[in-house]
Amino acid sequence: MTNAKPSPETHTALLSARLGRVAKKLAAEPANAQPWDEAARALAYVREKEQELARIVDARDQAALEKLVADWGSGALQLPEDDRSTLKSAVKAFRKSLKLTQLDDESGIGGGAMSSGKRSGIVGIAPPARFAPDVWEELVRQGRLVESGRGIFELRSDGTPD
Numbered sequence: 001m002t003n004a005k006p007s008p009e010t011h012t013a014l015l016s017a018r019l020g021r022v023a024k025k026l027a028a029e030p031a032n033a034q035p036w037d038e039a040a041r042a043l044a045y046v047r048e049k050e051q052e053l054a055r056i057v058d059a060r061d062q063a064a065l066e067k068l069v070a071d072w073g074s075g076a077l078q079l080p081e082d083d084r085s086t087l088k089s090a091v092k093a094f095r096k097s098l099k100l101t102q103l104d105d106e107s108g109i110g111g112g113a114m115s116s117g118k119r120s121g122i123v124g125i126a127p128p129a130r131f132a133p134d135v136w137e138e139l140v141r142q143g144r145l146v147e148s149g150r151g152i153f154e155l156r157s158d159g160t161p162d
Helices: 015-028 034-043 051-059 062-074 081-106 133-141
Strands: 145-149 152-155
Touching: 015 034, 015 062, 015 081, 015 133, 034 051, 051 062, 081 133, 081 152, 133 145, 133 152
Parallel strands: none
Antiparallel strands: 145 152
C-alpha cells in the first residue's frame, strides 16, 4: 500500500507503539486485513527511511512484524528513527514545562526579590498534551521518566544522564 493516507497523529505518536497495536490485532484475528491498512497509514510518512519495515508491511509478514515489535520492546533493536526523535523532543518539552512550573511556583508570594526565596517542591507534572500517551509510556519503560500516579510524571532522580 504505497498510497495510504498518512494519519494525523504520526508526528506525536510512536510508530513502534502503533505497529505494536497492529501486531496484537493480527494475533487476535490473523485474517483481518484492516490492521495491515492501519500499519500502511502509520508508515506513510517514514516509508523511505524505514524500508525494511515497509517491506514487512507490504508483504503482510505477521511473524516478522511480531518479532520486530518484540525486539523493540526488549531493547534488542533500536526504535525507528522518527520514534527516537519524538522521544527526544518529548523529554525536552517535559523538562521545559517542569522548569517553567517550578519557576512559577518559586515566584509566588513569600519568595519575593528581597527575601532568600524558596525552592519549589514541585518534582512532577502532567506531561505536555501534544504528545501521545504512548510517548510517555515508552519514556517510563526506558527509565527516563517515572510515573508517580494520576497522570503525573517525574524526571528520573538518580542523576544519570539520559
